[in-house]
Structure formats: C-alpha cells, structure tokens
Amino acid sequence: xxxxxxxxxxxxxxxxxxxxxxxxxxxxxxxxxxxxxxxxxxxxxxxxxxxxxxxxxxxxxxxxxxxxxxxxxxxxxxxxxxxxxxxxxxxxxxxxxxxxxxxxxxxxxxxxxxxxxxxxxxxxxxxxxxxxxxxxxxxxxxxxxxxxxxxxxxxxxxxxxxxxxxxxxxxxxxxxxxxxxxxxxxxxxxxxxxxxxxxxxxxxxxxxxxxxxxxxxxxxxxxxxxxxxxxxxxxxxxxxxxxxxxxxxxxxxxxxxxxxxxxxxxxxxxxxxxxxxxxxxxxxxxxxxxxxxxxxxxxxxxxxxxxxxxxxxxxxxxxxxxxxxxxxxxxxxxxxxxxxxxxxxxxxxxxxxxxxxxxxxxxxxxxxxxxxxxxxxxxxxxxxxxxxxxxxxxxxxxxxxxxxxxxxxxxxxxxxxxxxxxxxxxxxxxxxxxxxxxxxxxxxxxxxxxxxxxxxx
Numbered sequence: 001x002x003x004x005x006x007x008x009x010x011x012x013x014x015x016x017x018x019x020x021x022x023x024x025x026x027x028x029x030x031x032x033x034x035x036x037x038x039x040x041x042x043x044x045x046x047x048x049x050x051x052x053x054x055x056x057x058x059x060x061x062x063x064x065x066x067x068x069x070x071x072x073x074x075x076x077x078x079x080x081x082x083x084x085x086x087x088x089x090x091x092x093x094x095x096x097x098x099x100x101x102x103x104x105x106x107x108x109x110x111x112x113x114x115x116x117x118x119x120x121x122x123x124x125x126x127x128x129x130x131x132x133x134x135x136x137x138x139x140x141x142x143x144x145x146x147x148x149x150x151x152x153x154x155x156x157x158x159x160x161x162x163x164x165x166x167x168x169x170x171x172x173x174x175x176x177x178x179x180x181x182x183x184x185x186x187x188x189x190x191x192x193x194x195x196x197x198x199x200x201x202x203x204x205x206x207x208x209x210x211x212x213x214x215x216x217x218x219x220x221x222x223x224x225x226x227x228x229x230x231x232x233x234x235x236x237x238x239x240x241x242x243x244x245x246x247x248x249x250x251x252x253x254x255x256x257x258x259x260x261x262x263x264x265x266x267x268x269x270x271x272x273x274x275x276x277x278x279x280x281x282x283x284x285x286x287x288x289x290x291x292x293x294x295x296x297x298x299x300x301x302x303x304x305x306x307x308x309x310x311x312x313x314x315x316x317x318x319x320x321x322x323x324x325x326x327x328x329x330x331x332x333x334x335x336x337x338x339x340x341x342x343x344x345x346x347x348x349x350x351x352x353x354x355x356x357x358x359x360x361x362x363x364x365x366x367x368x369x370x371x372x373x374x375x376x377x378x379x380x381x382x383x384x385x386x387x388x389x390x391x392x393x394x395x396x397x398x399x400x401x402x403x404x405x406x407x408x409x410x411x412x413x414x415x416x417x418x419x420x421x422x423x424x425x426x427x428x429x430x431x432x433x434x435x436x437x438x439x440x441x442x443x444x445x446x447x448x449x450x451x452x453x454x455x456x457x
Contacts, residue, residue, distance in 0.1 A: 011112045015104035018111040019091045022138075025118075025131040036121055036129045037164045040137050043117050047144030051081075053168045054282060057156040057197045058176025060330050061210075061275045064267065064308045065176055068279040069153045072302025074098055076294045081149035083139040083165070085132070085157055095139050097147040106146055110138045132157050136164045161199020172285050173200050174278055175209040178216040179330035180362070194219035203227045206285050210234040210278045232257070232281050240277040242270065247314070247342060249304075254280045258288055261296070263303045268312040269338035276303060310440040312338055315447050319425035320345075323444055325437040327354065329362035335434060336366050345430035347372040351421045353414055353439040354385040360393055367434070368394070368401040373424060375409045377417035379439035387412045418443055 012018045041048060054069060056062050063084055070082045082096040092101035114137050122128035129137075136157075143152050154170065156163045178194045194216040201207050201223045209220050209231065217233065224231035232238060243251040249266040252273045265276055283299065286292035307313075310325040312335070322343070326335040339348065350371045354360055368374075374394065376387045387410050394408060411417040418433070425431035433443050444450075 012108055012115065015108055018108045021111060021115065022091075022131055022134055025128060025134055028128050028130045031127070031130055033162060034164065034167055036126050037133045037136060037167050039121055039126065040114070040117055040129060040133065041140065041167060043120075044113075044137065044141065048140045048168050050144050051140070051149075051168070052151045053154040053170035054151060055154050055156070055165065055168065055170040055173040055200050056176070057160040057163075057173070057200050058210075059179035059193070059197075059328070060334070061176035061271060061278075062155050064272060064275045064306075064311055065174060065279050066153045066155050067308040068276055068303060068306045069282065070096075070099065071306040072279070072283060072294075072299055073151060073153075075298040075302035075305070076292075077298070078151055078292075079147070079149040081139075081143040081147065081152040082155075083136070083143075083152065084155045085135075094135060095142050097143075097149060102142055102146075106142065107138065110141050110146075113141065114138060130164075133164050136167075140168075156197075156200065160197040161195070163199075166200055169202050170200075170205055171290060172282055173202070173205055173207045174282050175200070175207065175211060175220065176275060176278060177330070178211050178213060179328060189215075191215045191219060195223075198223040201227050201229055204229060206230045206232065206289070208232045208278055208281045208285070210274050232285070234274065234277060234281075238277060238281045238284075240273055242273055245341060252276065256281055256284050258284055261299075263300050265303045265306060267306060267308065268342050269334060270341070271334045271338070272311075310437060310444060312342070313444075315444065318427070319422055319429070319431055321421070321425065321431040321433065321447070323440050323447075324432065324434045325440045326434050327363075327436050329366060332363040332366035332434075335432075336370050339370060339430070339432065343430050346426075346428040348430050348432065349373040349375070349421055349425050350432045350434065351375040351377060351414075351417050351443075352390070352433075352435040353377045353379040353387070353417075354390060355379065355381065355383045355436045355438070356385040357383060360385070360390065361397070364393060364397050365401055368397060368406070369403070371406060372403065373407045373409070375411060375417050375420055377410075377414045377439075378412050379436050380414060380442055381436070381438040384436075414439055414442060415446065418446060 056065055066084050070080050073080045095102040118129050156165045175197050178190055190213050198219050207224055207229050238256040241253045251264045254261045254277055283294055287294045310323050313323045315321050315323050324335050326332050348371050376390045378384045378387050391410050421431045
C-alpha cells in the first residue's frame with residue numbers, strides 16, 4: 001500500500017473535511033436507482049425501520065410543507081426530525097432535530113462510519129454512492145441512533161419513485177403539487193412527472209395530495225387504488241377558504257372530512273394556503289387514526305409561527321425588499337400573483353439569476369408583465385445561466401409580455417446587482433430578488449450580514 005493510498009483511508013478530522021468529502025461525491029451525479037442505498041442501509045443494520053416518517057414529495061411547496069409539519073408537531077410536544085434539501089445557509093441545515101442543526105462533530109463521526117462502506121460499494125459494479133445517497137444515510141443514522149425523534153419529516157430530493165428517500169415506509173405521505181421541473185430526469189409531461197411523484201405511495205399508507213391537473217389526479221387515484229391506500233385529495237376530501245390577506249400574513253378556514261378548523265399564518269401567498277391545507281389534512285390523519293395528540297391551540301400556534309427562509313420573505317423594510325426562490329414556471333406564476341395581491345407599491349424592481357437547466361421562457365412569461373425595472377445577474381454557482389443569455393430571452397419576449405417602459409439592466413456580479421436594486425427601490429417601491437435558491441442564499445446572507453453562509457444542493 002503506497003503512502004497516498006494509506007492517507008486516503010484515514011478518518012475525517014473536522015467538519016470542513018467531512019463536508020468536502022460528501023460534496024466530493026457530487027461528480028457521481030444523480031443516478032436513479034435504489035440498490036446502493038439499500039446496500040448501505042443493510043450494512044448499517046437497516047436503522048430506517050425503527051423510525052416513523054412523513055414522506056413529502058412534489059414540485060413546489062415541499063420545503064414550506066415540511067416547515068409547517070415540523071413546527072406544528074413541535075408545538076404539540078413531539079420531538080421532530082427533519083431532512084430537507086437544498087439548504088439555505090449551511091450544510092447541516094439538511095439534518096435537523098426540533099429545528100436545530102446536527103452538531104458538526106456528530107456529522108463528522110457519522111460520516112466516518114459511512115465512509116468505509118461507501119468505498120467498499122464504490123469497488124463493486126454498482127459504483128460509488130452519490131452525495132445525496134450518503135447524506136440520506138447520515139440522516140437516517142442521526143435520527144435512528146443519535147436524537148430519536150417521535151416522527152421524521154422526510155423530503156424527497158428529486159421525483160419520488162426512484163428517489164433515494166423512497167427506501168422508507170412512512171406512516172403517511174404528502175404530494176404537494178406537480179409542475180415542470182427536472183424534466184431531464186422525470187419526464188416532460190404532467191402525467192410522467194405525476195407517475196414519478198406517485199412512486200412514494202406505499203401499500204396501505206394514507207396519501208394526501210394537492211395536485212390539480214386532471215391527468216395528475218388520475219395518476220394519484222389509480223396508484224392509490226392499486227396500492228390500497230386511502231387518498232385525500234384537495235378539492236375532494238378537503239378544501240380551504242381564504243379569510244383575509246395582508247403584508248403581515250393571512251387566515252384561512254380548513255374544511256376536512258372530520259371537522260373545520262380556522263388558522264392564521266405569517267407565510268404569504270395563496271400557494272401557502274394550499275400547502276397549509278395539505279399539511280392540516282396530514283395532521284388530521286395522525287390525530288384521527290394514529291393517536292397523535294394534537295390540541296387546537298398548539299396546532300394554531302404552529303401554523304402562525306412557521307417561517308421558511310427565501311419564500312416571499314420580507315428581508316428589509318427600507319428599502320422594502322422581498323426574497324423568493326421561485327425558479328420554475330409554476331413558481332413564477334405563483335410569485336407574480338402573490339406580489340400583486342399581497343403588496344401595494346408604485347414600481348416593482350426585480351433582480352433575477354438562474355441556473356442553466358430550467359424552463360426560463362415560461363418563467364419569464366409569468367414574471368415580465370409585472371416588472372418595471374429588471375436587473376439580470378448570475379448566481380455564484382457552477383451551473384449558472386449567463387446573464388447575457390437571459391437578456392436575449394427577455395428581448396424575445398419583451399414586445400409581447402413586458403410593459404412598454406420596462407428598463408433592463410445586465411450586471412453579472414450579483415453583489416453589484418443587489419446594490420443597484422437597493423439604490424433604485426424608493427420608499428413607495430418594492431424590490432424583489434428571485435431565481436435559484438443558490439443566489440437567494442447568498443443575497444440573504446449579504447442582507448443579514450451573515451458571514452458563514454454555505455450553499456448547495
């Protein structure tokens with residue numbers, strides 16, 4: 001054994017070494033298939049079998065739904081584990097117990113447990129486990145052997161059927177909605193994408209869904225009946241009425257199969273009412289069929305206190321600036337609608353930066369009609385979309401979609417773009433930063449003067 005090989009076998013010494021090792025697996029990409037993660041779990045003694053999961057999939061709204069679930073169950077006195085992606089400020093954000101990140105030293109020790117197994121599997125014909133597979137294994141170990149939560153809120157990474165998180169059997173599943181995202185992996189029709197997401201529906205496990213397209217609804221009904229799972233569908237088994245809307249929050253009435261329930265929330269936008277309704281239905285199933293003790297007051301407190309960074313988040317008041325990580329067409333449609341109904345303003349100044357792999361044409365069709373000044377920039381990330389390419393797209397759509405007086409500024413450096421946004425947003429105006437969450441996390445850290453911001457998928 002040469003010296004170099006000997007060194008590579010040494011244990012990870014620090015948090016940054018552990019994160020670098022895990023992120024070093026990114027070149028292995030997103031490889032569908034569950035064989036590697038099943039093998040990894042088997043070698044670890046299948047710790048996932050000792051946990052209760054609420055599995056959450058969908059195109060948009062997964063993160064917000066996980067936030068509602070986590071906060072509300074915590075308010076009701078439960079210990080809650082949460083596994084989500086991407087993270088906004090730090091790698092450890094992915095693995096939380098009762099809203100607190102995994103301690104850095106715990107991440108290091110769990111990474112050291114997983115590393116030799118990853119190397120063994122890499123030598124087989126299966127190839128190396130990916131970054132997301134390793135993160136998932138660490139999450140399961142953390143919950144099963146370190147912090148023992150009563151329930152784990154478990155967000156899919158991509159799709160559902162072949163997603164690494166699908167190795168668990170949950171107590172209830174939630175599919176928020178279906179839209180066009182990751183079509184390179186999941187297929188390019190609503191029906192194909194719905195089939196991938198419906199892959200989390202397990203035999204006999206109740207499923208809640210807020211999907212709306214007829215073809216997506218058909219897929220949910222067909223899959224649920226095949227799996228003999230009870231399906232609770234927004235608009236059929238449960239619904240909601242919005243009662244009031246302001247810049248500070250909103251109120252809604254949830255109507256479910258067991259009762260009606262009024263709740264308030266500080267999260268903004270009609271889409272958050274849909275997310276909250278789906279979550280409320282999940283909670284009702286836990287309360288009604290699984291002996292969870294969920295009293296009315298803590299449930300109401302939970303919804304009211306839920307906060308999710310970078311989702312219609314008002315980050316500064318002078319100038320008034322809102323951050324929103326809308327990065328696909330459905331997100332843009334929701335953002336445009338939410339801005340118009342939630343805020344009053346004279347001019348809307350919007351800064352955007354995107355990754356190179358998204359449906360930006362449809363995105364711009366939704367967003368351009370409401371913008372007065374558009375600042376195009378680039379996220380500080382390897383797969384960024386060149387600001388000039390974005391400018392070309394805007395020019396194509398400008399005549400049909402934009403206000404005649406739309407002003408467009410191209411500033412590749414996002415820091416300079418942010419300064420421009422701040423200086424141009426006067427007292428009666430609204431500034432919005434939108435696009436990929438990688439840029440939102442940087443902008444958020446800059447505006448809140450956080451120095452240790454990391455970001456990643």
